[in-house]
Amino acid sequence: MRFSGEFPLTLTIAELVQGLTAGQYSSAEIVQDVLRRIEAQPGLNAFITVDRDGAEAAARMADAARARGQNAPLLGVPIAHKDIFCTAGIRTTCGSRMLTDFVAPYDATVVARLNAAGCVPVGKTNMDEFAMGSSNETSFFGPVRNPWDAQRVPGGSSGGSAAAVAARLVPAATGTDTGGSIRQPAALCGITGLKPSYGRVSRYGMIAFASSLDQAGPMAQTAEDCALLLAAMAGFDERDATALTAAVPDYQAALRSPIQGLRIGVVREHFGEGLDATVGDAMQAALREYERLGAKLVDISLPNSGHALPCYYVLAPAEASSNLARYDGVRYGYRAAEYRDLEDMYKKTRSQGFGPEVKRRIMIGTYALSAGYYDAYYLKAQRLRRLIAQDFGQAFESCDVIAGPTAPSPAFAIGAKSDPVSMYLNDIYTIPVNLAGLPAISLPAGFVEGLPVGLQLIGRYLDEARLLNVAHKFQEATDWHRRAPAGF
Amino acid sequence: MEWETVIGLEVHAQLKTVSKIFSGAPTAYGAPPNTQANVVDVALPGVLPVLNAEAVRMAVRLGLAIGATVHVRSIFARKNYFYPDLPKGYQISQYEHPIVERGQLSIMTEAGEKRVGITRAHLEEDAGKSLHEAWEGLTGVDLNRAGTPLLEIVSEPDMRSPAEAVAYLKALHTLVRYLEICDGNMQEGSFRCDANVSVRPLGESRYGTRAELKNINSFRFVERAIDYEVRRQIALLSSGGQVRQETRLYDSVRDETRSMRSKEEANDYRYFPDPDLPPLVVSPELLAEVKATMPELPEAKRQRFCEHYGLSAYDAAVLTGSRELADYYEEAVQSSAGEPKLAANWVAGEFLARLNSANLDIADARVSARALGGLLRRIADSTVSGKTAKDIFEAMWEEGGDADSIIAARGLQQITDDSAIEQIVAQVIAANPKQVAQYRAGEEKVLTFFVGQVMKASRGKANPGKVNVILKRVLAS
Numbered sequence: 021m022r023f024s025g026e027f028p029l030t031l032t033i034a035e036l037v038q039g040l041t042a043g044q045y046s047s048a049e050i051v052q053d054v055l056r057r058i059e060a061q062p063g064l065n066a067f068i069t070v071d072r073d074g075a076e077a078a079a080r081m082a083d084a085a086r087a088r089g090q091n092a093p094l095l096g097v098p099i100a101h102k103d104i105f106c107t108a109g110i111r112t113t114c115g116s117r118m119l120t121d122f123v124a125p126y127d128a129t130v131v132a133r134l135n136a137a138g139c140v141p142v143g144k145t146n147m148d149e150f151a152m153g154s155s156n157e158t159s160f161f162g163p164v165r166n167p168w169d170a171q172r173v174p175g176g177s178s179g180g181s182a183a184a185v186a187a188r189l190v191p192a193a194t195g196t197d198t199g200g201s202i203r204q205p206a207a208l209c210g211i212t213g214l215k216p217s218y219g220r221v222s223r224y225g226m227i228a229f230a231s232s233l234d235q236a237g238p239m240a241q242t243a244e245d246c247a248l249l250l251a252a253m254a255g256f257d258e259r260d261a262t263a264l265t266a267a268v269p270d271y272q273a274a275l276r277s278p279i280q281g282l283r284i285g286v287v288r289e290h291f292g293e294g295l296d297a298t299v300g301d302a303m304q305a306a307l308r309e310y311e312r313l314g315a316k317l318v319d320i321s322l323p324n325s326g327h328a329l330p331c332y333y334v335l336a337p338a339e340a341s342s343n344l345a346r347y348d349g350v351r352y353g354y355r356a357a358e359y360r361d362l363e364d365m366y367k368k369t370r371s372q373g374f375g376p377e378v379k380r381r382i383m384i385g386t387y388a389l390s391a392g393y394y395d396a397y398y399l400k401a402q403r404l405r406r407l408i409a410q411d412f413g414q415a416f417e418s419c420d421v422i423a424g425p426t427a428p429s430p431a432f433a434i435g436a437k438s439d440p441v442s443m444y445l446n447d448i449y450t451i452p453v454n455l456a457g458l459p460a461i462s463l464p465a466g467f468v469e470g471l472p473v474g475l476q477l478i479g480r481y482l483d484e485a486r487l488l489n490v491a492h493k494f495q496e497a498t499d500w501h502r503r504a505p506a507g508f
Numbered sequence: 509m510e511w512e513t514v515i516g517l518e519v520h521a522q523l524k525t526v527s528k529i530f531s532g533a534p535t536a537y538g539a540p541p542n543t544q545a546n547v548v549d550v551a552l553p554g555v556l557p558v559l560n561a562e563a564v565r566m567a568v569r570l571g572l573a574i575g576a577t578v579h580v581r582s583i584f585a586r587k588n589y590f591y592p593d594l595p596k597g598y599q600i601s602q603y604e605h606p607i608v609e610r611g612q613l614s615i616m617t618e619a620g621e622k623r624v625g626i627t628r629a630h631l632e633e634d635a636g637k638s639l640h641e642a643w644e645g646l647t648g649v650d651l652n653r654a655g656t657p658l659l660e661i662v663s664e665p666d667m668r669s670p671a672e673a674v675a676y677l678k679a680l681h682t683l684v685r686y687l688e689i690c691d692g693n694m695q696e697g698s699f700r701c702d703a704n705v706s707v708r709p710l711g712e713s714r715y716g717t718r719a720e721l722k723n724i725n726s727f728r729f730v731e732r733a734i735d736y737e738v739r740r741q742i743a744l745l746s747s748g749g750q751v752r753q754e755t756r757l758y759d760s761v762r763d764e765t766r767s768m769r770s771k772e773e774a775n776d777y778r779y780f781p782d783p784d785l786p787p788l789v790v791s792p793e794l795l796a797e798v799k800a801t802m803p804e805l806p807e808a809k810r811q812r813f814c815e816h817y818g819l820s821a822y823d824a825a826v827l828t829g830s831r832e833l834a835d836y837y838e839e840a841v842q843s844s845a846g847e848p849k850l851a852a853n854w855v856a857g858e859f860l861a862r863l864n865s866a867n868l869d870i871a872d873a874r875v876s877a878r879a880l881g882g883l884l885r886r887i888a889d890s891t892v893s894g895k896t897a898k899d900i901f902e903a904m905w906e907e908g909g910d911a912d913s914i915i916a917a918r919g920l921q922q923i924t925d926d927s928a929i930e931q932i933v934a935q936v937i938a939a940n941p942k943q944v945a946q947y948r949a950g951e952e953k954v955l956t957f958f959v960g961q962v963m964k965a966s967r968g969k970a971n972p973g974k975v976n977v978i979l980k981r982v983l984a985s
Binding site: 122124126128231258262338352386390391 | 559
């Protein structure tokens with residue numbers, strides 16, 4: 021059947037690739053529709069930059085390549101990149117005034133690999149400034165709106181990517197996750213998002229927030245799509261000394277493994293204070309679904325997870341305070357228009373170029389690393405980090421994956437959380453995973469008052485294949501991930 | 509009161525790697541500004557450092573050469589501060605866990621050999637340069653140097669005089685060039701030195717407050733800067749004042765040190781482990797590989813030259829001053845057919861003097877070691893006298909060619925035949941009856957006159973030893 025008229029972007033990547041291979045439609049046609057959809061939704065504010073010319077050209081090239089018999093796994097599939105990934109020739113702002121006009125001369129490894137796999141990049145998605153935020157409200161380019169309710173946040177920091185996929189503007193997007201920035205917006209927007217193990221995906225060309233925690237990952241409608249994307253993104257990169265050399269398994273083949281007898285750890289501490297009762301109910305329903313699929317629930321404890329938030333809010337700002345020192349107005353990026361001397365140039369440039377949340381974290385981090393405070397903050401937080409990682413190690417002795425809520429509540433209203441700490445509390449379930457360097461996935465697991473709720477599955481180190489498998493089985497049995505917000 | 513000077517040196521040696529320590533950009537000196545800085549050196553967003561394995565090998569070489577502990581595991585840390593020539597806003601260095609610790613270096617002092625402790629040596633990256641000259645009211649930034657690998661070598665406060673400090677610096681300079689890890693070019697900044705200087709009453713065991721001297725980038729300036737600083741501190745303390753802990757800049761034009769910043773003004777560098785770089789691991793395999801390729805070190809070579817060639821300690825020290833010179837010497841010995849002492853005199857004397865006056869490196873010497881050896885052979889077998897040999901050497905230097913062909917072409921072969929010399933002697937005696945009478949009357953110093961006359965008559969070619977013997981015999985008869 022040849023496609024005609026409006027393009028059904030409710031299709032997953034797996035389905036799109038089938039159609040492209042079968043010649044039902046061309047990449048150029050899909051991309052035209054993607055561009056039309058993006059332009060029809062300016063109010064969503066999901067994109068900072070749309071590269072119409074580049075997308076059209078890339079789609080034509082993909083179609084030409086297919087006509088020549090080439091068959092890259094994602095050939096012709098449109099994708100949006102979080103504006104934290106450098107793209108040669110297309111500006112990369114990181115959601116900041118500081119980089120409003122910054123154009124990198126290189127592609128991030130993630131971008132280059134997805135290009136090599138045949139993806140057609142259509143633009144750059146909105147995000148919290150320098151990935152610091154859980155609501156997308158810290159972006160210099162304004163907040164992104166949640167497609168399920170325009171008065172609510174999409175989550176953050178990969179809020180633009182999550183909203184774009186949820187609104188079916190694009191079938192896939194990249195995200196980054198330092199403390200939950202893929203999983204939390206995926207949960208709040210009702211899509212599937214995977215944060216791989218630390219080191220699984222190269223960080224080269226991905227603008228650093230907290231280097232020991234940052235990790236890139238895929239955001240799409242389904243776990244199967246995440247598997248296809250991760251296969252293209254993952255693997256060693258000689259330009260990133262923290263990239264792992266371990267071979268990349270066949271994620272797609274692993275999807276169909278049976279989960280009969282799978283031991284799912286349920287974290288006692290995740291179902292206590294701080295969790296919305298309605299979200300808790302949705303989680304219980306999801307766990308019962310897994311029991312029906314043959315899995316066994318195991319009660320586990322992560323005793324130190326309560327320390328994760330303070331630990332994270334020392335380490336991440338400490339690294340950020342150093343990582344963001346390069347934005348000094350000397351070589352590129354924003355520079356204050358008027359200044360007296362070098363010192364004044366630094367002060368004005370950084371005062372004007374960074375937003376309040378970024379400045380807050382730079383100050384926290386600078387303080388934590390200062391002489392006289394280093395032991396009390398940074399070193400203590402490092403010790404806590406090891407304890408938190410040990411907790412997971414112990415938990416995985418009695419279970420294969422850990423399941424629980426991704427976020428304590430569904431999407432909240434824009435402007436509702438003006439107190440930074442109440443905002444930080446959104447990430448209590450996701451942050452421990454980054455501290456331990458483990459993989460985790462968030463998948464749609466129901467609705468509360470019309471808003472999607474995410475189930476988080478946490479895996480053993482480098483066990484992405486199992487996570488995708490366990491998520492895929494859930495999606496075979498449920499249709500939460502198939503539901504699109506009204507009007508999209 | 510008698511004072512004791514206490515000196516410790518921090519040396520920054522640029523490593524001779526082809527590319528930078530954390531990027532693939534070249535390290536060559538002197539290129540137009542910002543042509544040797546890539547995206548990593550410029551610290552564009554999202555770029556990451558990847559450690560250059562060659563820089564690690566070089567650090568291990570130094571560690572082994574100074575008998576230090578080369579740590580299996582060391583950590584890169586970030587030293588945070590803002591400056592326009594520091595692109596990332598931090599320098600990647602090693603702080604709590606350096607790659608090399610606890611070594612030592614032997615130096616020669618007036619009192620004999622002395623061992624100077626080396627606290628540590630760590631890997632780090634160089635910064636760029638700020639250019640203040642070219643633009644009115646503006647500062648230029650050249651990032652070519654940014655990311656050049658440095659080995660910072662920190663000594664114990666073991667030196668007790670400016671002369672000892674210079675001896676240590678020279679010994680270290682010789683060593684890094686032997687190891688082929690640093691070209692040692694102080695003018696270009698490949699080998700830089702800061703000095704920590706304090707004084708204390710003789711007999712006091714605690715150290716005095718120290719000042720750190722910067723910008724002392726020649727052996728001469730090291731001596732002069734420390735000398736000035738010691739006098740300044742003693743004058744201060746003697747008049748009841750106190751030395752402040754501070755960084756001082758040496759001004760070679762005015763030959764004085766000036767306060768740059770006090771301890772209180774010093775940056776809080778907020779060191780922490782660099783999360784972009786995993787711990788640096790020196791595997792047993794790497795250690796073995798480096799060990800297997802270690803060159804003979806200056807100390808060992810000096811000793812061998814004394815024992816094997818029978819050289820004086822002084823000559824051995826001069827000839828092992830650089831690996832190139834030592835190699836030149838050994839090749840000259842070999843080509844001379846076994847004349848180590850003669851070769852030592854010539855290499856340390858005529859050759860070095862000519863090289864220095866022409867301001868040339870050994871590699872550019874106009875007389876090869878083999879050619880010099882050929883000349884030495886002709887001195888040894890008495891074909892030419894030492895004096896004639898100097899002329900031949902000069903000719904070789906200026907015009908090229910080997911000793912034998914110059915001797916043949918110019919007829920410089922020495923007259924060693926007794927009867928030929930006797931003939932000349934006879935002529936000289938016959939022509940100078942007055943001097944003969946003087947000699948025979950007991951004025952033996954007239955002999956010099958006869959030697960001179962005979963040499964002149966032979967146009968310098970008569971063997972001077974034989975001339976002496978024959979003259980004495982004939983005059984006595």
